[in-house]
Amino acid sequence: MSLLTILEYPDERLRTRAQPVETVDDDLRRLINDMFDTMYDAPGIGLAATQVDVHKRVIVMDVSEEKNHPLVLINPEVTPLGEEREPLQEGCLSIPEYYAEVPRALRVHLKAQDRNGKAYELEADGLLAHCIQHEVDHLEGVLFVDYLSPLKRDRVKKKMLKRQKTAS
Numbered sequence: 001m002s003l004l005t006i007l008e009y010p011d012e013r014l015r016t017r018a019q020p021v022e023t024v025d026d027d028l029r030r031l032i033n034d035m036f037d038t039m040y041d042a043p044g045i046g047l048a049a050t051q052v053d054v055h056k057r058v059i060v061m062d063v064s065e066e067k068n069h070p071l072v073l074i075n076p077e078v079t080p081l082g083e084e085r086e087p088l089q090e091g092c093l094s095i096p097e098y099y100a101e102v103p104r105a106l107r108v109h110l111k112a113q114d115r116n117g118k119a120y121e122l123e124a125d126g127l128l129a130h131c132i133q134h135e136v137d138h139l140e141g142v143l144f145v146d147y148l149s150p151l152k153r154d155r156v157k158k159k160m161l162k163r164q165k166t167a168s
């Protein structure tokens with residue numbers, strides 16, 4: 001088991017736009033395994049490669065109660081289904097101990113590749129739909145605090161910087 005270091009807000013590297021994956025090989029599968037280890041250990045329900053400073057379009061996720069439904073998203077494409085938006089409380093492994101409600105599409109269509117490079121599609125709603133949108137945002141350099149007011153975001157930033165100072 002190998003744990004990766006998770007970048008924390010406001011680290012500028014979290015703003016990097018991830019590049020598409022061209023070949024799904026053993027090196028990529030090793031990264032995916034390490035990302036799952038890191039996510040389950042944290043513990044969290046989703047982790048984008050951006051958060052471990054690898055700027056490829058790769059996400060790992062598991063929103064199941066028993067932590068036995070690992071989902072791999074390589075080169076994900078997300079399309080919201082319908083106009084309905086739902087606010088849900090979100091957290092992020094890159095913004096520890098901070099939670100806020102973010103409105104997102106209630107239902108989405110996902111197109112991605114699995115750990116063998118095989119294309120798949122699915123429709124998601126509720127927590128899974130939220131999580132997919134949150135993680136795909138990471139690949140674009142977007143964080144959930146970007147949906148908050150500048151004032152709130154500034155407060156989070158100060159809190160994180162203080163936390164990082166006391167931790168080092």
Ligand SMILES: [Zn+2]
Pocket residue numbers: 091092093094134135138
């Ligand atoms: Zn996140």
